[in-house]
Amino acid sequence: MSAPAPQPARFMVRAEGVHKRFGRLEVLRGIDLAVRPREVMMLIGPSGSGKSTFLRCINHLEKINAGRIWVDGELVGYRQVGSTLYELNEHEQARRRSEIGMVFQRFNLFPHMTALQNVIEAPMLVKRTARAQAVERARQLLERVGLAEKADAYPSQLSGGQQQRVAIARALAMDPKLMLFDEPTSALDPELVGEVLAVMRQLANDGMTMIVVTHEMQFAREVGDRVVFMDGGVVVEEGPPAEVLTNPKQERTRGFLARIL
Amino acid sequence: MGVEVERGATFTVVPVRRYGQAVLAVVVALLVAWLAAAGASSHFVNPRVVSQYLNNPLILGGLANTIFVSIAAMIIGIVLGVIFAVMKMSSNVVLAAVSGFYIWFFRGTPVLVQLIFWFNGVPAVFHELALGVPFTHVVFFSMPMVAFMTPLAASLLGLGLNEGAYMAEIVRGGILAVDEGQVEAAQALGMVSSQTMRRIVLPQAMRVIIPPIGNEFISMLKTSSLASVVTYGELLRRASDIYSSNLFVVELLVVASIWYLALTTVASIGQYYVEKRFARGTSRAERETPWSNLVRNIVRLGR
Secondary structure, three states, rough: OOOOOOOOOOOOOEEEEEEEOOOOOOEEEEEEEEEEEOOOEEEEEEOOOHHHHHHHHHOOOOOOEEEEEOOOOEOOEEEEEEEEEEEEHHHHHHHOOOOEEOOOOOOOOOOOOOHHHHHHHHHHHHHOOHHHHHHHHHHHHHHHOHHHHHHHOOOHHHOHHHHHHHHHHHHHHOOOOEEEEEEEOOOHHHHHHHHHHHHHHHHHHHHOOOOEEEOOOHHHHHHEEEEOOOOOOOEEEEOHHHHHHOOOHHHHHHHHHHOOO | OOOEEEEOOEEHHHHHOOHHHHHHHEEEHHHHHHHHHHHHOOOOOOOOHHHHHOHHHHHHHHHHHHHHHHHHHHHHHHHHHHHHHHHHHOOOOOHHHHHHHHHHHHHHHHHHHHHHHHHHHHHHOEEHHHHHOOOOEOOOOEEEHHHHHOOOHHHHHHHHHHHHHHHHHHHHHHOOOOOHHHHHHHOOOOOHHHHHHHHHOOOOOOHHHHHHHHHHHHHHHHHHHHHHHHOOOOOHHHHHHHHHHOOHHHHHHHHHHHHHHHHHHHHHHHHHHHHHHHHOOOOOOOOOOOHHHHHHHHHHHHH
């Protein structure tokens, strides 16, 4: 097999035949997807459809069993020389991850640090940013997510919505070129969902490339450039939100939308 | 007693009468008084001898040795504990098995046996302590085992290695108690595993590890008295050295006990403050001191 041509960074994310197994359970069964820079892609589908797993494969929190993923033209997790893939060492892997922001369903803020410390920790530790500079940037980011006055609060003193907004600020502090959101509002009380979605909407308007796993169909319709419906480890249907969510072509998409709306 | 429950309405509250408790209290108080009287009237404890030996230089030296050997053995134990905990959690089978064997062996045998083993057993079996290249005749340094295995060395080895086995399980429990999402969040931000361990996992594990370390230290202050059997001059050894010549056996045991109580009391107080320091960020722990509770309750009463 001849060496494939180097990937031009026309796509921020490109996935090709991605397979992922947990033991004998095949969670991803051949995913092909591409996300352009500044695009907002909404991943929807029933639980267990593999959408969160796919998201975690993009920053190599899960190792894929077959296929390849590129982020900004760089292969995820490996260096390709000819037709051989060399697994990246820990430091190379960490550097790639530092360029991809991730927001988790359960926030995962560091509970022993204040909001401000949560935001400055990675820039200082990973990027060697000077403290004063990191603090200044962190205050701007907390301001941007509407939590300037909560800088000195510990996560346990914040509501779920506030914690998730700090988590977004923490991810943005690394100046990522891509943001991954793994069901960012699923663990929130209904009245707190809006404040997190507002921050994400603003981020999308500012031109951030985003992949969002979500069950918020209204939000997906309004903010998404494209909606991808996954089921059983494969992409069933994709297209503009208005099409996929209003006039789905596939029976499975129709069934899913009928159940949740 | 009148208590204002609702605006304008005053009720009299009568607590439940607990007659059984009152009877029990009287019985226990009588028993304690009887014991105290028996102790005070006995001819076996001479309070003047007790107070005379309380600040005896030999006793104070023994006290210092007890503190020293306890702290040193704890440090050895904590260092070994962290190492063996990480080894046991390693994906490397050999490391995990060696750690498992160490923990099984040292927790499964009495520390008194281990102390005697180091002090008497090891010098009897190995006559020389040598540092060289294994399986060759190259030796950089050697000394007679008897010269190396002083009472202090045997005490530190016995107490420290034993403590390490217990600490390994405590540290492992602490690391396991940290949510997996914390590691993922750190990784997603670009931290490598050593940074994640040092900045994210261990500080959170500390909150779980610190209270048992305090208990282990308090326990070590007392367990260190076993070092007396390998003739290490700690508190109990010094007390027994003195009473074997002057025969004030009970008085000197009382002296030693008073010092042990003082040590454990001070350590308990220290533990309270250390635990408070490491409770940072957990619910409202840092703001709910007894004092703030009191203030809040007063404010609430005023309404």
